[in-house]
Amino acid sequence: MSAALTEATTSAALLDVRTVAKLLGCSPRHVYRLSDAGRMPAPVRLGSLVRWKATGPGSLQEWLDAGCPPVRKAGAK
Numbered sequence: 557m558s559a560a561l562t563e564a565t566t567s568a569a570l571l572d573v574r575t576v577a578k579l580l581g582c583s584p585r586h587v588y589r590l591s592d593a594g595r596m597p598a599p600v601r602l603g604s605l606v607r608w609k610a611t612g613p614g615s616l617q618e619w620l621d622a623g624c625p626p627v628r629k630a631g632a633k
Contacts, residue, residue, distance in 0.1 A: 570600060570607035576616065594628025 573584040580587065590596040597619050599606045609615040619627070 569610055571610050571616065572605075572607060576608050579616070595626045596624070597627055 571579075573587050577584045577587045587596075591599055597608060597614050597616060599608050601607075611617045619625075
């Protein structure tokens with residue numbers, strides 16, 4: 557597990573968009589673009605909150621360890 561992700565997960569199992577953006581080295585808006593395009597794991601929606609799982613099946617850590625492959629298959633909606 558990466559040091560940044562380990563540090564972020566010590567306080568929470570669900571990460572907000574700013575934390576995910578910081579881990580990926582991009583803007584929060586780009587995180588939403590990646591998610592909407594199916595190029596990263598889908599977020600967990602809790603009412604109006606949007607969070608990403610840090611560890612476990614379908615998590616950011618699993619996705620990063622796999623080399624960041626697209627999650628959604630080409631042509632699927």
